[in-house]
Amino acid sequence: MHVLIINGSPRVKKFSNTDKILQVFNEGMMESDNTYEQYEVSNRNQWEKIRNAFDRCDNILIALPLFVECIPGLLLEFLETVTPKSGNATMSFILQSGFAEGVQLRCGEEYLQKLAGLLGCRYGGTLVKGNNFSIRLVEGQERENMTAPYKDMGRIFGQKGNFEDEECRKFTGPEIFPAPVRLLVGLMFKTFAAKSFEKTAKEWGCTRPLKDRPYQAG
Numbered sequence: 001m002h003v004l005i006i007n008g009s010p011r012v013k014k015f016s017n018t019d020k021i022l023q024v025f026n027e028g029m030m031e032s033d034n035t036y037e038q039y040e041v042s043n044r045n046q047w048e049k050i051r052n053a054f055d056r057c058d059n060i061l062i063a064l065p066l067f068v069e070c071i072p073g074l075l076l077e078f079l080e081t082v083t084p085k086s087g088n089a090t091m092s093f094i095l096q097s098g099f100a101e102g103v104q105l106r107c108g109e110e111y112l113q114k115l116a117g118l119l120g121c122r123y124g125g126t127l128v129k130g131n132n133f134s135i136r137l138v139e140g141q142e143r144e145n146m147t148a149p150y151k152d153m154g155r156i157f158g159q160k161g162n163f164e165d166e167e168c169r170k171f172t173g174p175e176i177f178p179a180p181v182r183l184l185v186g187l188m189f190k191t192f193a194a195k196s197f198e199k200t201a202k203e204w205g206c207t208r209p210l211k212d213r214p215y216q217a218g
């Protein structure tokens with residue numbers, strides 16, 4: 001199988017978590033008899049090449065980060081420029097995010113299912129997983145621990161050409177954290193994280209508090 005892989009992150013390849021995930025995923029996929037070509041929508045110079053590959057390839061995999069609970073605008077902007085397919089192509093997705101609970105990715109997943117149809121493709125499923133904020137910020141063993149599970153998924157995809165396997169469904173992890181963990185995370189965001197966000201904002205030149213609501217009525 002030959003796979004067209006599109007990294008849908010607006011972040012350039014060097015800084016993209018999606019890219020680090022794909023590096024490991026592709027290793028798994030290449031353990032069976034496959035080939036692939038990969039492009040990044042963050043590089044507008046590649047858009048013509050991606051469109052050509054889109055017309056040519058029947059196995060399309062779009063890997064993307066969740067941005068504000070949905071799909072990055074740049075990826076949508078690119079997809080509006082492709083011609084929907086009319087043959088037997090399959091389109092699958094890797095949807096990854098910062099926060100770990102599966103539930104917040106489900107709306108995006110539903111949309112991706114529709115998107116495959118709108119682009120004239122059979123839907124091959126979406127590999128859904130969060131907890132990826134810091135992949136690009138760590139190195140060595142720490143990064144390997146975060147990305148290694150994607151190798152198994154690459155192996156399955158390489159053999160089946162889609163994410164319909166039960167293992168891919170289970171890959172997401174917890175749909176929602178247990179109540180004590182949610183309480184703890186809530187507390188963390190109100191205290192430690194809030195302080196750290198304020199500090200970063202100040203460093204970046206913000207002069208008003210982050211909870212400022214200048215347009216709030218009353």
Ligand SMILES: Cc1cc2nc3c(=O)[nH]c(=O)nc-3n(C[C@H](O)[C@H](O)[C@H](O)COP(=O)(O)O)c2cc1C
Pocket residue numbers: 009010011015016017018019065066067068069070096097098099100104130132133134136
């Ligand atoms: C503008 C922006 C919006 C984001 N929105 C979400 C979100 O709604 N939920 C979430 O879990 N992570 C969110 N994230 C985190 C990214 O999904 C996460 O860091 C991802 O691994 C980034 O992949 P990339 O480096 O390939 O772009 C957001 C990140 C950015 C920069």
